[in-house]
Amino acid sequence: MKVAHIEKSSYIYGPGKRFVIWTQGCSIRCKGCWNEDMWDFEGGKNISITEIIELIKSDPEVEGITILGGEPFDQFEELKKLVDEISKNKITLIIYTGYELEEIHEKQFSEILNKTDILITGRYIEKLRVTDKQWIGSTNQKILFLSDKYDNTILEDARYAEILIDEFGKIRYLGFPDDILEP
């Protein structure tokens, strides 16, 4: 699978502690997208599904996996393999996609939906940008609860961000761009 980034522990891309995978490559390319560097299918690095699963299993505290991008459905075969493997473990799955649900059905990608707990759909539309809604970046995007593991009572609208400082002082910033890091 072409992967742009992996975050082994995050609390802002779904309920509980999550293992988060940003896939590399996006054919949708929404205007104003924050992750333009994840558009190119030649970028990122190839990581096998086995390696990803091993990484996930290395932390028993992980409640679930969140896959975003890039566009995860643009690597459907790899995504399907990954979802199949994830479903063998007792962890939940959230997928972010720029496609609408109807498009997923049209493209015959729907076979993984029965293994997905939450699907967040829709293009990022710059003029509908929102930063204080949980898990979405523009108001047109939809949060679909596809299993009975979660429902909309878990939603808590707010602005979420995560800052990670490594042992040498290197900083990673996840979430919506803000000016927290500006001097």
Place this chain on the structure above:
Amino acid sequence: MSAVVQTLTPFIEKSCLLKALQYMEIRFSEQRDKILIQGETDTYFDRELSGKFKLTCYFYTSSVVTMLPQIEQKYIQFYKEHMKELEEKRLEAERARIENERRAYVEKQRQEIIKKAEAKGYKIKEKRNGNEIQLVLVKHTY
């Protein structure tokens, strides 16, 4: 014909000299910078103005004559070990200083980010992932 004249290694580091004497089981007592060798008449090491300890003895008995090179040999050995210990301590102190600087830098960054985030109305939950600091920021806007 040429002469070969060799002096005894100057005993400068008192602790190494004492260790050498102890190692050789030579009984001695100390009076300030004077180390009195027991069992030999008027035999003692005394610190000269140059800083080295010089052996003075009333009689150069055979035991004194054979003892000196052995003391010298042990003195050199203990001196080298002492230097190595000091170097290790110096390196450890330097390592600790550098590590403390790194930790202080990370802590300063952490505090600055928390301060800025709080000023912007974020609530912060802090977690640790091994050596990594994870700050989860939430700001309710309603």
